[in-house]
Amino acid sequence: MRPDWPRFGRVTLKPMAEGLSEEEWRGLYDTFRDPEVAEWNGASPLRTPFWLFKRFVLAENRRKDRLAFVILDEEGAYVGTLELYNLTPEEATLGILLKRERWGQGYGTEAVRAALAYAFGPLGLKRVRLRTFAHNLRARRAFLKAGFREVGESPGPRGQRDVHMEVRREDFSPQA
Template sequence: MTLRYGRVLLKPLAELDQAAWRRIHAHFRDPEIAHLNGTPPSRLPLWLLKRILKADARRPDRETYGILDTTDDDAYIGTIELYDIRFDRATLGIIIGERSHWSRGFGPEAMRALLHRAFDELGLERVVLSTFGDNERAQHAFRKVGFREKRRVPTPRGRIDVQMELSRAAWLEDRARRTAEQLVP
């Protein structure tokens, strides 16, 4: 199942081409992206990373997609997922790995596509996430789609974990507001 919103197309990992997998591999190896994600850069070869990520994507508590830029011949720009889907809640994770797409609104568009799936199709009541306090660009993107900060927790490595959430009610309210704004001439 593919999802669309604005300039992005979300495509299940199993449907991505080899060029997209090479970009995923590059993103996982990138030291800056790894730092923002709180992990060391991956040293796995592409074939093993692909096998692990595809196996993870098949889990029943996870939906993982590649993010494609429809204005650039469906070029792969990142990944987004819902994971730990349990009962009426899930956790959102996103990586826009292509620096050329940072701070250009692609993250919020990808999140809106996936949040539509979460709230309107899966019937979830709450989506949560966490990011680091020094990742202000991500926090701005999360706020843009309606996430609200719940708490800040120091980590053992000296960073601050910013925990955020979005309720179904807040999502529906924001969508109604955006629709009304579009109707105003």
Template sequence: MDWPRYGRVVLKPFSSGLSEEEWKGLYETFRDPEIAAWNGSSPLRTPFWLFKRFVLAETKRKDRLAFIVLDEKGEYLGTVELYDILPGEQATLGILIGRKDRWGQGYGTEAVRAALAYAFGPLGLKRVRLRTFAHNLRARRAFLKAGFREVGLGPGPKGKEDVYMEVRREDFGPEA
């Protein structure tokens, strides 16, 4: 299997199928109130079976590629996706590290690097962008370390200030 990888992480495509442990990790990620707050949403209250059905439907969209982030032992860490994909042009990146015991250890940065290498390599995109809360300094530092640059500030949909970031293919090197 030639899945995107960088450092200690591997990005397993949802299209490869998820193990029951990966599904449980993903479900718990979306049910966690702290993670939901950092994502600007409410904790998931949907039953597991309905959550799986919704996620599987979302992964079939043509403008989205979703991956499970696995650590060096092959264990679930979180999810990263490229969405709103305009072939040959751009995509938006989203990431959630659901294993809070792994926060601050560089796994998120490595997952972003793997996703960017895939976006600029096999996908042939020119730009990847994202939006994060201005007060989420840990995420901002991780995105900067992974190669993004801040391109603007503005009000977000939840009334908090957002930071808009992007990275262009010509500015992305193999090492951060």
């Protein structure tokens, strides 16, 4: 793990642009195929073959409006994925997926903290936003703990309510 990669607590965010190990590719693929992870992400489990999935991810990584990372734990093992997308010079939207086996262990909160410090530091963004399901209380608590605040609700695509959250650079404390 390189010292310039974003980190907080036990996690390191490895830029996908640096290339992924076979273990990281498999972890990423399995995360997107997990039905429970997909359900909490408002999606269907991935059914694409591995080779095509890799091609899609590599193509997405070339986009100028997103930065994607794999989340590594203190041992360097794959925990999940995080991205900043809809990236502009002022703001981005945050998305995160964790392996189900790592839920409730604090890795998500730490990964979000690392991403926010990077977004407000080297990237110089002014705001980071996200949207999550209102009924996903575990995720909402983690985002609040990481520094987000709830700014509104809207109807979601599957009849559930979505909660809109954001954090602004002036309200973020990298040490908290």
